[in-house]
Amino acid sequence: xxxxxxxxxxxxxxxxxxxxxxxxxxxxxxxxxxxxxxxxxxxxxxxxxxxxxxxxxxxxxxxxxxxxxxxxxxxxxxxxxxxxxxxxxxxxxxxxxxxxxxxxxxxxxxxxxxxxxxxxxxxxxxxxxxxxxxxxxxxxxxxxxxxxxxxxxxxxxxxxxxxxxxxxxxxxxxxxxxxxxxxxxxxxxxxxxxxxxxxxxxxxxxxxxxxxxxxxxxxxxxxxxxxxxxxxxxxxxxxxxxxxxxxxxxxxxxxxxxxxxxxxxxxxxxxxxxxxxxxxxxxxxxxxxxxxxxxxxxxxxxxxxxxx
Amino acid sequence: xxxxxxxxxxxxxxxxxxxxxxxxxxxxxxxxxxxxxxxxxxxxxxxxxxxxxxxxxxxxxxxxxxxxxxxxxxxxxxxxxxxxxxxxxxxxxxxxxxxxxxxxxxxxxxxxxxxxxxxxxxxxxxxxxxxxxxxxxxxxxxxxxxxxxxxxxxxxxxxxxxxxxxxxxxxxxxxxxxxxxxxxxxxxxxxxxxxxxxxxxxxxxxxxxxxxxxxxxxxxxxxxxxxxxxxxxxxxxxxxxxxxxxxxxxxxxxxxxxxxxxxxxxxxxxxxxxxxxxxxxxxxxxxxxxxxxxxxxxxxxxxxxxxxxxxxxxxxxxxxxxxxxxxxxxxxxxxxxxxxxxxxxxxxxxxxxxxxxxxxxxxxxxxxxxxxxxxxxxxxxxxxxxxxxxxxxxxxxxxxxxxxxxxxxxxxxxxxxxxxxxxxxxxxxxxxxxxxxxxxxxxxxxxxxxxxxxxxxxxxxxxxxxxxxxxxxxxxxxxxxxxxxxxxxxxxxxxxxxxxxxxxxxxxxxxxxxxxxxxxxxxxxxxxxxxxxxxxxxxxxxxx
Numbered sequence: 001x002x003x004x005x006x007x008x009x010x011x012x013x014x015x016x017x018x019x020x021x022x023x024x025x026x027x028x029x030x031x032x033x034x035x036x037x038x039x040x041x042x043x044x045x046x047x048x049x050x051x052x053x054x055x056x057x058x059x060x061x062x063x064x065x066x067x068x069x070x071x072x073x074x075x076x077x078x079x080x081x082x083x084x085x086x087x088x089x090x091x092x093x094x095x096x097x098x099x100x101x102x103x104x105x106x107x108x109x110x111x112x113x114x115x116x117x118x119x120x121x122x123x124x125x126x127x128x129x130x131x132x133x134x135x136x137x138x139x140x141x142x143x144x145x146x147x148x149x150x151x152x153x154x155x156x157x158x159x160x161x162x163x164x165x166x167x168x169x170x171x172x173x174x175x176x177x178x179x180x181x182x183x184x185x186x187x188x189x190x191x192x193x194x195x196x197x198x199x200x201x202x203x204x205x206x207x208x209x210x211x212x213x214x215x216x217x218x219x220x221x222x223x224x225x226x227x228x229x230x231x232x233x234x235x236x237x238x239x240x241x242x243x244x245x246x247x248x249x250x251x252x253x254x255x256x257x258x259x260x261x262x263x264x265x266x267x268x269x270x271x272x273x274x275x276x277x278x279x280x281x282x283x284x285x286x287x288x289x290x291x292x293x294x295x296x297x298x299x300x301x302x303x304x305x306x307x308x
Numbered sequence: 309x310x311x312x313x314x315x316x317x318x319x320x321x322x323x324x325x326x327x328x329x330x331x332x333x334x335x336x337x338x339x340x341x342x343x344x345x346x347x348x349x350x351x352x353x354x355x356x357x358x359x360x361x362x363x364x365x366x367x368x369x370x371x372x373x374x375x376x377x378x379x380x381x382x383x384x385x386x387x388x389x390x391x392x393x394x395x396x397x398x399x400x401x402x403x404x405x406x407x408x409x410x411x412x413x414x415x416x417x418x419x420x421x422x423x424x425x426x427x428x429x430x431x432x433x434x435x436x437x438x439x440x441x442x443x444x445x446x447x448x449x450x451x452x453x454x455x456x457x458x459x460x461x462x463x464x465x466x467x468x469x470x471x472x473x474x475x476x477x478x479x480x481x482x483x484x485x486x487x488x489x490x491x492x493x494x495x496x497x498x499x500x501x502x503x504x505x506x507x508x509x510x511x512x513x514x515x516x517x518x519x520x521x522x523x524x525x526x527x528x529x530x531x532x533x534x535x536x537x538x539x540x541x542x543x544x545x546x547x548x549x550x551x552x553x554x555x556x557x558x559x560x561x562x563x564x565x566x567x568x569x570x571x572x573x574x575x576x577x578x579x580x581x582x583x584x585x586x587x588x589x590x591x592x593x594x595x596x597x598x599x600x601x602x603x604x605x606x607x608x609x610x611x612x613x614x615x616x617x618x619x620x621x622x623x624x625x626x627x628x629x630x631x632x633x634x635x636x637x638x639x640x641x642x643x644x645x646x647x648x649x650x651x652x653x654x655x656x657x658x659x660x661x662x663x664x665x666x667x668x669x670x671x672x673x674x675x676x677x678x679x680x681x682x683x684x685x686x687x688x689x690x691x692x693x694x695x696x697x698x699x700x701x702x703x704x705x706x707x708x709x710x711x712x713x714x715x716x717x718x719x720x721x722x723x724x725x726x727x728x729x730x731x732x733x734x735x736x737x738x739x740x741x742x743x744x745x746x747x748x749x750x751x752x753x754x755x756x757x758x759x760x761x762x763x764x765x766x767x768x769x770x771x772x773x774x775x776x777x778x779x780x781x782x783x784x785x786x787x788x789x790x791x792x793x794x795x796x797x798x799x800x801x802x803x804x805x806x807x808x809x810x811x812x813x814x815x816x817x818x819x820x821x822x823x824x825x826x827x828x829x830x831x832x833x834x835x836x837x838x839x840x841x842x843x844x845x846x847x848x849x850x851x852x
Contacts, residue, residue, distance in 0.1 A: 033737070045772065047441065048442070152576055245598050255573060258571055265569075
């Protein structure tokens with residue numbers, strides 16, 4: 001177990017460097033003129049351009065810029081964004097609210113998917129099952145760029161049930177609507193996966209045995225079937241983290257949440273290479289750690305799985 | 309449950325507690341509930357240090373924290389505010405600025421002449437890379453702080469500046485200083501109203517010419533409001549009344565500058581009364597705004613001027629009559645009302661109506677919509693068979709460019725296409741390399757209300773925004789003579805003569821003047837916006 005974790009951590013370091021290199025290269029290829037992007041359409045005076053070019057090594061080409069970035073990074077300095085703010089400070093303020101939003105969305109989606117998925121599986125072919133199928137198809141068809149503003153308009157502006165926007169220190173209640181919107185990006189697949197895997201396990205031999213032994217149906221479902229059905233769902237949740245992050249880009253913009261998604265979008269708009277790379281690096285780490293946790297959870301769910 | 313082993317239970321417990329910790333907490337403080345303060349929506353300011361702040365969001369915040377030397381009256385004439393008297397020598401070169409006594413910074417420091425001199429020197433010094441640094445270039449000694457690259461854009465780098473003090477700034481006594489210009493300029497008084505000319509307290513500097521770390525986050529100004537706490541990036545900036553302020557006192561007790569990443573989100577807050585003033589109603593909401601806001605949906609004039617430039621290095625647009633013909637083919641009123649729903653007005657001059665010296669219709673016949681005349685003129689002068697209008701796709705210009713092209717196609721009966729470039733910077737680069745990109749769409753917001761602020765940057769030979777490379781010696785001379793003229797009135801005469809050359813030559817097609825299109829909540833009244841798209845903080849008040 002310990003050796004497995006160490007091996008995975010070493011792999012992570014490699015993945016981390018690979019990912020930052022690719023992102024840096026992409027940002028560099030996309031870069032036309034960050035100084036002008038920052039100034040918008042205002043003219044930039046020659047002496048200002050010269051001073052900024054020197055400060056951010058913009059005249060040095062890709063390898064030069066990557067070298068400056070990496071040497072700083074290895075000494076623990078994430079550097080400055082092109083607008084002159086410390087990237088570490090940006091990360092520090094942007095992460096907490098996004099983590100809260102993503103966790104809320106994960107819990108909402110997970111609870112809903114589990115409850116509805118199990119219910120659909122038990123009563124398959126029934127009204128609820130068909131209803132859930134139609135509902136998940138609708139959710140899958142609706143992109144979040146449509147869903148988020150529509151939800152804001154109906155539930156916040158027209159019905160006034162929720163605040164229209166949420167700030168950095170938003171309360172649980174203010175984040176609820178954005179979290180529900182974000183949850184819709186993953187809940188449909190999670191529900192379908194839960195249903196399928198529960199249906200499959202319901203027909204398994206051990207369930208028949210348990211029934212024959214006279215175990216209570218509730219105990220069969222929630223302890224025996226569900227535990228075995230959770231593995232595909234847990235795997236999916238690990239992957240869903242990526243979906244949630246890309247959904248956060250839209251959700252955060254619509255609900256004005258100053259989190260990772262909105263800062264990333266802003267960084268891409270202003271061709272701010274160091275800022276985008278900084279944010280993506282942390283995203284990569286979160287993603288890797290989440291997947292490690294998911295892999296380790298398998299062992300908890302199924303004792304037959306062992307790590308060497 | 310999941311398992312019988314304790315570590316599994318612990319993992320679940322840890323996950324739950326993490327979630328609770330993550331979701332709990334958070335302030336429920338609602339800024340709208342505080343008495344007699346208002347919430348105004350802005351975008352995240354890029355910088356707040358006055359000499360580095362050139363975007364409109366930072367200008368608004370600075371307007372609450374600082375008190376300018378001069379302000380403008382109803383006729384756009386500069387009047388002293390923080391200055392007691394500004395006088396000038398006969399040749400318009402040496403300006404003496406005497407400050408009003410008794411003013412203090414928010415940390416209690418008295419405002420002195422040194423505070424201005426230090427702040428301006430800091431702004432002009434090239435290694436500080438201040439966005440508004442070029443505003444000091446009229447002051448004698450600016451070039452010492454910004455030495456030029458000896459071989460233009462060549463391989464050699466510009467030398468390091470030898471000094472960080474402009475020779476043109478001299479302290480006379482604690483409350484008086486003189487500004488010597490490198491060339492006479494009769495309207496310098498209008499220029500110093502701009503936010504880069506604010507003073508900085510001694511506390512701003514950690515040593516000579518070095519701004520203390522963190523000063524920008526907790527800015528100390530000389531204005532009616534002081535910062536409460538520090539700049540909460542991407543979230544808000546809260547300012548409250550400064551008790552010792554000696555100038556005109558606003559009616560409100562404070563402002564929460566609420567930062568929005570997206571204007572539609574701000575609009576949602578405005579409609580649900582969580583935001584008191586939104587200074588720009590987004591285009592997507594324009595159709596609904598009159599119904600959503602009723603009387604609280606307002607328009608007022610601002611300084612935006614939108615136009616199409618002719619890259620005069622392209623042979624097909626060398627003939628001024630061809631340029632005039634294209635201009636006459638465009639129905640400006642129709643586009644302003646149909647596409648912009650009245651949020652812009654048709655432009656028929658080369659400067660905005662908000663500056664003194666503006667003349668209605670100075671563009672003459674060339675800006676009137678007359679399709680048949682346009683076609684005849686175009687044919688006679690052999691205009692090109694195909695016209696291209698290039699625009700940056702990230703600016704939301706597609707609809708009006710397409711409409712303009714349709715009008716040109718109908719009037720001149722030639723092909724017209726709107727060509728997209730991803731970003732403004734790409735357009736600029738292609739222009740610099742003299743690539744054939746056809747006509748280009750451009751816009752301008754003034755820095756100070758003078759005709760010169762439109763004429764020089766937009767049409768002058770070395771103008772900062774003259775991307776299309778039009779150049780006319782007679783025009784340059786007239787603009788320069790205007791700046792050197794003995795009185796502002798004499799300046800305007802010269803500048804108007806320069807504008808007449810533009811009407812003859814048509815280097816650009818004037819299209820539209822912008823407007824402030826804003827809305828406010830039921831909590832506030834007397835909401836007015838000035839020419840610089842800033843909310844008038846001295847007029848606005850809360851109701852009930």
